[in-house]
Amino acid sequence: MSDAAGLAAAFEEPAFVPYLAAGDPDVEASLEYVEALARGGADAIELGLPFSEPIAEGPTIQQAVVRSLEGGMTPERFFEFVEALDVDVPLVCMTYYNLIYQYGDGEPVVPFVERAAEVGLEGFVVPDLPAEEADRLRAACDEFGLDLVFIVAPTTRGDRLAAIVERVSGYLYVQARLGVTGARSDVSGRTAESLDRLAEQAAADIPKAVGFGISSGEQAAEVVAAGADGVIVGSALVDIVAQGHADDDPPGVVADRLEAKARELKQGALAGAQRPPRPEGT
Amino acid sequence: MSVEKKFGDYGGQYVPEALMPAIEELTDAYERYVLNNEDGFMDEFRRRIRDFGGRPTPLERADQLSERYDREVYLKREDLLHGGAHKLNNALGQVLLAKYMGKERIIAETGAGQHGTATAMAAAHLDLPCEIYMGRRDINRQRPNVFRMRLNDAEVTPVDVGRGTLKEAISETMRDWARTVETTHYVIGSIVGPAPFPAMVRDFHSVIGEEIDRQFRERFDEPPGAVVACAGGGSNTMGTFDAFVDGDAELYAVEAGGSSLTVDDEAGVAPHSASLSTGEEGVLHGARTKLLQDDHGQILESHSVSSGLDYAGVGPELAHLVDEGRVVPTNVDDDAALEAFHRLSQEEGVIPALETAHAFGFLEAVAGPETTRDRELPETVVVNVSGRGDKDLEAVVEETDKRDLENAPSMEVFDG
Numbered sequence: 001m002s003d004a005a006g007l008a009a010a011f012e013e014p015a016f017v018p019y020l021a022a023g024d025p026d027v028e029a030s031l032e033y034v035e036a037l038a039r040g041g042a043d044a045i046e047l048g049l050p051f052s053e054p055i056a057e058g059p060t061i062q063q064a065v066v067r068s069l070e071g072g073m074t075p076e077r078f079f080e081f082v083e084a085l086d087v088d089v090p091l092v093c094m095t096y097y098n099l100i101y102q103y104g105d106g107e108p109v110v111p112f113v114e115r116a117a118e119v120g121l122e123g124f125v126v127p128d129l130p131a132e133e134a135d136r137l138r139a140a141c142d143e144f145g146l147d148l149v150f151i152v153a154p155t156t157r158g159d160r161l162a163a164i165v166e167r168v169s170g171y172l173y174v175q176a177r178l179g180v181t182g183a184r185s186d187v188s189g190r191t192a193e194s195l196d197r198l199a200e201q202a203a204a205d206i207p208k209a210v211g212f213g214i215s216s217g218e219q220a221a222e223v224v225a226a227g228a229d230g231v232i233v234g235s236a237l238v239d240i241v242a243q244g245h246a247d248d249d250p251p252g253v254v255a256d257r258l259e260a261k262a263r264e265l266k267q268g269a270l271a272g273a274q275r276p277p278r279p280e281g282t
Numbered sequence: 283m284s285v286e287k288k289f290g291d292y293g294g295q296y297v298p299e300a301l302m303p304a305i306e307e308l309t310d311a312y313e314r315y316v317l318n319n320e321d322g323f324m325d326e327f328r329r330r331i332r333d334f335g336g337r338p339t340p341l342e343r344a345d346q347l348s349e350r351y352d353r354e355v356y357l358k359r360e361d362l363l364h365g366g367a368h369k370l371n372n373a374l375g376q377v378l379l380a381k382y383m384g385k386e387r388i389i390a391e392t393g394a395g396q397h398g399t400a401t402a403m404a405a406a407h408l409d410l411p412c413e414i415y416m417g418r419r420d421i422n423r424q425r426p427n428v429f430r431m432r433l434n435d436a437e438v439t440p441v442d443v444g445r446g447t448l449k450e451a452i453s454e455t456m457r458d459w460a461r462t463v464e465t466t467h468y469v470i471g472s473i474v475g476p477a478p479f480p481a482m483v484r485d486f487h488s489v490i491g492e493e494i495d496r497q498f499r500e501r502f503d504e505p506p507g508a509v510v511a512c513a514g515g516g517s518n519t520m521g522t523f524d525a526f527v528d529g530d531a532e533l534y535a536v537e538a539g540g541s542s543l544t545v546d547d548e549a550g551v552a553p554h555s556a557s558l559s560t561g562e563e564g565v566l567h568g569a570r571t572k573l574l575q576d577d578h579g580q581i582l583e584s585h586s587v588s589s590g591l592d593y594a595g596v597g598p599e600l601a602h603l604v605d606e607g608r609v610v611p612t613n614v615d616d617d618a619a620l621e622a623f624h625r626l627s628q629e630e631g632v633i634p635a636l637e638t639a640h641a642f643g644f645l646e647a648v649a650g651p652e653t654t655r656d657r658e659l660p661e662t663v664v665v666n667v668s669g670r671g672d673k674d675l676e677a678v679v680e681e682t683d684k685r686d687l688e689n690a691p692s693m694e695v696f697d698g
Contacts, residue, residue, distance in 0.1 A: 052550075052580040053449065053566060055456045056298045062443060074578050097296055098565040102579030128296045128565070153300035155463065160302060178300055179461030 007044060007090050007122050007147045007170030011207035014269040015043035015230030016220070017171075018237050018262060019094065019211075021064035022047045022081050023073035025241065029251040030068075031084055033241060036255035038087040040262025045089055046125060046232065049078045051096035056127035058182030060235040063242060075103050075112070082119045090122035092149065092170070097129045100137065113140040123147030123170045131163040138167050149173050152198065154190045161201050171207040173232060174198065176214065176223070183236040184213035195227040217268025224272025231269050237261060285313050287477035290605060292598035295476040297456070297568045304463040309478045311383045316375070316485055323382055327375055327486075334407055335364045335374060337489065341497035341664070346629035347642075351649040354662040356506070357632065358494050360518065360669065367635065367669030368490060368518045369400035373469055375486035377404040380467035387462065388412040390469040391455040393420055393448030393514070394590030394637065395427025396669055397471030402436035404469075412436040415455045417446035420589045427673050445583045448514075448593045452567050472515025473597030476568030480597050487521025494664055495525045507660025508532040511668065512640040513558060513611070514591035516600040518668035527608060532660060535600060536644040538586030538637075539615035547576055555584040557596040558604050558611035566594065572601040587616040587681055588636035588674070614643035620681055622646055623671065624689045635669035636677065 010017070018037045023030050037045055050065040050073055057065065073081075082091060093116055104111025116124070123146050129137065131150060141148045147170030152161065154177065164172070176191045177184070191210055198208055210223045211232030220231040237258060244254030288294055295305060315323035331337050340359045347355040360368035377388055388405045389412070392398030398414040405412035414431050418440045421428055431438050444450040452470075459468040473480040473487075491509075498506050509526055513519040513535040523533045540554030552574045554560070561572035566581055574582040574594040586592040603609040614622070622642035627633045634642065642665060648655045671678070682690045 052444075053453050055453045055567070056460065058457070066443075069580070096565075098573075098575070098579040098581075101565055102575070102577075127298050128568075130295060130297065130299050130302050132302075133294055133296055151299045153298070153303075155300055155303040157303070160299075160306070164299070175300060178463060180457045 007092065007149070008207055010044040010090055011171060011209070011229045014224045014273045015207070015209065016041055016262065016266040016269050017044045017046060017209055017230055017232045018042050019046040019048060019232060019234030020237060020241065021050055021061065021068045022078050023050070023068040023071050024064045024238070025067045025245045026071045027077070027081060029254070031081065032251050032255045033258050034085055035087055036259040037237070037262045038089050040259040041266030042089055042262055043230065044092060045087065046092045046094045046234070047082065049073070049075060049093055049095035049099060051099055054096065056180055058180040058235065060183065060238050060242065061181050064238045067245065075099055079115055079119045082121055091120065092123045092125055093121050094125040094127070097126050100126065109136050110140050113137070113144050113146060117144035117146055121146065123149055125149045125151065125173060127151060131160070131167050134167055151175050152194065154178055154194055157197070161197070165201060165206070168206060171209045171230070172198065174208050174210045174228065176210050176212045179212070181212055181235050183215035183239060191223055192226040199227065217264040220265050220268030221272035221275065224269050225275040231265065233265055285309050285317070285478050286481040289599040289602035292570050292601045293477055293480060294570050295568060296565045296570065297476045298460055300460045301456070301463060304459070305476055307383065311379060312478045312482045315379060315382050316482060321382065323378070327378055330378065331371060331374055331489070335370050336362065338493045339363055341494060344630050347645070350629070351645060353649065353659060355645070356498065356664045357630070358490060358522065358664055358666045360490060361632065361634065361638070361667045365396070365400045365403055366672060367396040367400065368487060368521060369396045369471065370404065371489060371521065372471070372483045372486040372517060373397065373400035373404040374407070376467065376469040377401065377408050377410060380469070381408055381410065383467065385465060385467040386410070387466040388469055389415070389455055389458050389466055390471060391415045391448065391451035392471060393451065393592060394588065394635070395420065395424040395431070395673060396590060396635070398436070398438070399427050399430045399434070401469050402431040402434035405436065406434040413458070414438050415441050415451045415458070417441045417448065417451045419446035420448065420451070423589050423677055424673055425676065447589065449581065449584070456567070472517040473520050473599060474515045474567055474569060474571070474595055480569065480599055483517055484520040484524055484599060487517055488524040490518065490521040490666065491523060491525030494522065498664060502662065505529055505531050506664045507662040508534060509664050510534045510536060510641045510644060511666040512536045512591065512637050513596065513600065514538070514555060514593050514637060515595070516597035518666055520597060520599055522666040523609065527603065533609045534644060535604070535609050535611050536640045537611060537613040538588060538591035538619070538640055539613035540585045541616055543613070545582065550576060550580060550582055551585070552582040552594070553585045554613065555586045555591050555593055556613040557594060558600060559613050561596065569598045571595055571598040587619060587677070588640070590635065590637040591640065612644055614640045614647060616681070617685060617687070618643035618647065620678070620685065621687050621689055623678060624687065624691065628689065632667060633671040634667055635671050636674045638668045641665050
C-alpha cells in the first residue's frame, strides 16, 4: 500500500511513470514486477485493471489484458493487489469506464472511487472517458481526494484542450502519436508540437507526462529535452513480462530485467533535463 | 434540427480523446449536410440510393403467411435493395458524407458481412479506398461476403482477438481509426457507437419506415397495427420504427435468443444476443446502453446462429425506447429462427437472411397454430425483410443438418 501524497508531487524532477497490467501473468509475479519498477526508480506507477474491450490498446497490452483476465483478475482482486503492494510511490489505476461504472451497489462510480481511496490509490486514467462524460467521476474524485488524469492527443486543440485542462488533476497524459499503445523505435515529431501547444494554453501549472511508444532511455531523454515533465512507458515493459512468460523464466529473473529497464528509462529522463532546450523554430 | 447525443440516459461519447476531434468534425458535418441538406447533400443521397440502390423497395402482401396467421401480413422487401440488405442505406450515406468531408479513406467493421459488402460497394461506387475488419470466426461463417468485398476492391482484414466476431471487429476498427483519424472515416454499421453515429445511422435508414408508412396507407388509408423487425445492433430496427415511434403502431424488436438465455458466468459466455431483453446498463464502444456483461462489467461473448445479430450491445436509442415502453423487446432462439427461415423460403418464395428469420420466428410464436405466447397481434402486421439469405446458405445447411426440423427440406444433395 502506498503512503505517498498526491500525483503532481511525483514530478518534482523529470519523472518516470511505468505501466503494467495488474495480475499479468499472475498476481504473485505481478506484485514482484511492480515492486521491481519502484526499485528501478519509478516516480509513480500506472496499474492496469483489465477490461475485456480495451479499444485504446495495441496488441502488446491486449495480450497482457487477456493473460490477467485468464488469471482471474477482477476489480475486487485488483484492489487487494494494490493493498498487498509494498511500494512508496503513488499508484494510478488505469481502466475503462464500464468497470468503474458497474462496481458496487448504489450510485454508479462512487463505490469504485471510495474503494480506490481506501486501498491507497492516488488517481485514475480512463482512456474511454473524454472530458464531456467525466463530470460524475471528477466529482467522485474530488469527494475522496483522488486525481483524475486526462489524455491529450495530437489532435486535441482549442476548446477541447481547455475543457480537459479545466478538469484534469495530477498530470496530463500527453499522447505522443495517434493510434494505440505500443513500443516504437522513434519518438514522434508531434510530441514537441503537442508540448508547445500545451505550453501556450493555460496548462503551465500541471505536469505533462508523455506516453505512447517510448521504449528506451534515449527516447525518454529526447522527450524530456523537448519539454516533458515525465515519460510514461507501458508496452516496452509489458513486452518484458510477455517474453518472460513465454520463455517460462523465473519471476525473479523477469523482475531483475524490469528493474534494469526502469533504471535505464529513469536515467534517460534525468539526462534529458541536462540537454539544452531546443532552438527556436524546430 | 440539432444533433441528438443522448436518448434518455443512454448514448453519449465514451471514446479515446484522440477520436474526439474527428467525432466533433463528424457531428458538424452531420448537422450541416444531413440535417440541413447543405450543398444539396440529401438530394444527392436520395438520387444515388434510388439509382444505385434501387429504392423504393416494395411492400408486398405475404399471401400464405396472411392466411396462416389469419391477419394481413406485409413484407417490406429490404432484401431487394442493392447488395441484398438494408445496409446500403447507411453505407452509401456515410461514404458520401465522408466524400463531402474530404476524407480519403473508408474503414468499417462487419459481422455477417452485410455491412462490409454494402460499404465496399458504396466505396467502389464513390471511388474511395476501403478496408473492412471482420472477425475470423465470422469470415469462416460468411465466406461468400468476403469474396464480394474483395470483388469490390476492398481489403478484408481478419481480426483474431477474442472470439473473432463483431465485438472484436468493432474494437479493432476503432483502433485503426485512432491511428488514421485525420484522413479516414469510420463507417460504423449500426445505430451503435459514440454520438452522432446512432442518430445519423438511424436517419440514413429511416427511409425504410417512411416508405412503409406511405405504401401501407396507399392500401389501407391508415398505418399498420404492428411493425416487426429483428434487432442485433438495431439499424434495420430503428430504420423501420423511426417513422412510427410517435404513432400508435405496436413495435416489436426481435432479438437472437441463441441456444439459451442462461449465461455461463464462469466462461464469460452468453449463449444468446438478447441485450434488449436481458442486458444491463453499461458502457461499450462509445455509448451507454444495454449490454451483456458479467457482475464486474466485463463484456460477455454473445452467440447467435446469425452473425449479424451476434453482438453484446445494442443501439442506445432502442434501449431508451424499450425503457419507455414504446418498443417491445422479444427474442427467438436459433431453432425457431431456422424453422422460420425454411417457412418463408417455402411459403413465400423469399429466402431471408438468418437475422431476418428471427422476425418471422416471432410471428410464428405469437400467431402460429401452436402459439404458446399470450399476446394478441393486431390485424395488420408489417415485417421488415432486412436482408436476403444467400450469404447464409452454407450455415443453414450445416445448422439444419444438426437439428430435427419438421419443415426442413432434404439437405442430402449436399453430402459427399
